[in-house]
Amino acid sequence: MLDAPRGPGSLAPPAVHHDPGSSTAEATHLVQMEARYRGLFEATPDAIVVVNQAGEIVILNVQAEKRFGFRRDELLGEKVTRIIPGGFAERLISDGMRTPADAATQQFGAGIELTGRRRDGSEFPIEIMLSPLEGPEGILVTAAIRDISVRKAADAHLVQMEARYRGLLEAAPDAMVVVDQAGLIVLMNLQAENAFGYKREEAIGRDVTSIIPVGFAERLVADGMRSAQELVEQQIGSGIELIAKRRDGSEFPIEIMLSPLAGEHGILVTAAIRDITKRKNADAYLLRKVEELNRSNEELGQFAYIASHDLQEPLRMVTSYTELLSRRYKGKLDSDADEFMAFAVDGAPRKQQLIKDLLTYSRVASDERRLRETSSQDALAHALRNLRKAIVEASAHVTHGPMPMVFADEMQLVQVFQNLIANAIKYQTHGAPRVHISAARDATGGWIISVKDNGLGIEPQYFEKIFGMFQRLHQRDEFSGTGIGLAVCKKIIEQHGGRIWVTSEPGEGSLFQFTLTDSDKRISTQTGDVPCR
């Protein structure tokens, strides 16, 4: 504790009481002590002014000169209100009523905050700590003054940050709940109020298990053992899924992401909570659809088996026995009987052919694993080998240009060539069929494959119809066939992400064209259904 100075105007630091009966040694000691106190007084980082009971400044240190911008002699004897306009006097009175021991326990940080004024009139926030000082002139007051501009700015920043944090919390699309280490809710945003059906005031202070009954606390513990860095790296979407409970007791699925928040009272945990009911429903819907699709595919497989076996068996009986009947009894009954038998004999195999064609069509499955770089040249050659008999019988002349590498299921491509060329040869009434197959680049870098014939041609109104199932343009006795070939072609090409179309004029032949992906551009092949022109 500093002692009283000698008097107003003295530059001496506060000194110990002067005992009139002291020896020279004592006097020397006093001088030394005084010098030491003065050193301390001047070296302290706080501005110090000593004020008498009239409110006049009697002593000040170099820090006080610097802080307030006055020279020492300008302030001595001046009212303290010159540098601390308000609050000091009131404080003086209240502090004056306290004992020195009380004052001694008062620390910076617990002092009062006032405003200091510099010589140029500018003001700055200060914190002052007062302590009484008994001296020969009565009670003086030592005021230690600390410039708290920096701390004030930091506080303001903190307030701003908190406001910003709250703003973020409110603006977040997810429900946000802040929980302390005891698992109590300390904060929640509007979205959380809406999601859980609690008013903020009701929720704050509750245990988090009232809104997330299971898993949160365990998570908290687990997360508590992880580093902040790990927590920061954790993102929504990689969060865990839990069940949340609303105020009315109803439950909904959530995904939760936790992040630490260092606060005054230890680490708080901010929980971002996302209601994933919709996603869960969508997942369930998707799963159900996949199951339905699988079941439907299985049923289709079963249908294929039934069609290939169980449907054929009775049909074969009809066919075989009408044939046997015809063999043994043709010409032995009357002409009506012969005609009836002929119809029966003719009908049964056609029905079987329809079943077979239907099966062929239903078996055109898109299997991505079978799509690979394929030589359309090889596929064409394969198709021509299969058609050798028909080509020879019709004396057809089949030619082709250079054929590219494409991205396709080779067996299916063979089927397309085979069906198109077989049609080109079949629908012909005059002279030898001439068929030419060629390939050209399309605008998107894929290929257009063309099969051109000199056959009957097709009227424009049938351009689309001919690609439908069992669509025929000719009477049965003109041309045989069930009308499945082009439907199969269309299904195959569309499953390759391409399209198929025809241009023709009756009597001028037909030009069938389809697109295929280049073997280098296999990405984006599966574009789904492309309407054919």
Place this chain on the structure above:
Amino acid sequence: MPVIVLLIEDNPGDIRLTREAFRESGFAVDLHVAEDGVDAMRFLRREGIDVGAPRPDFILLDLNLPRKDGREVLAIIKEDPNLKTIPTVVLTTSDAEADIVKSYQLHANCYISKPLEFQRFSEVVVQIYGLWMQTATLLRNCAEA
């Protein structure tokens, strides 16, 4: 000496058709019929009422049978050291890949889908007979058998 054939088939229409085909072929065939897998095994093992049954020269086997399925019958025949040497021809309506693969895995001697028309069916029966009874050299001609 007629060729002994065991036809394992449940469809009376097919049984008759097979008889007719053999009849039209003019071959001397002693055709025995088992209408399900259980009857077939009893015949082949000469059990119960079939105690005096002859050993067939070849077997025509349908796959879809009541009681004991044709695939089971095939498996049993081909695992039995005594029976596995009998040529067994699967003759069925099915042309399902799964049936074809399964039959060969069970060591069927050949797999034939029944043709739709009687004419073709008749030809197939003649071809089966021709291959196994005329073209192939059979085990029954070997002294050790």
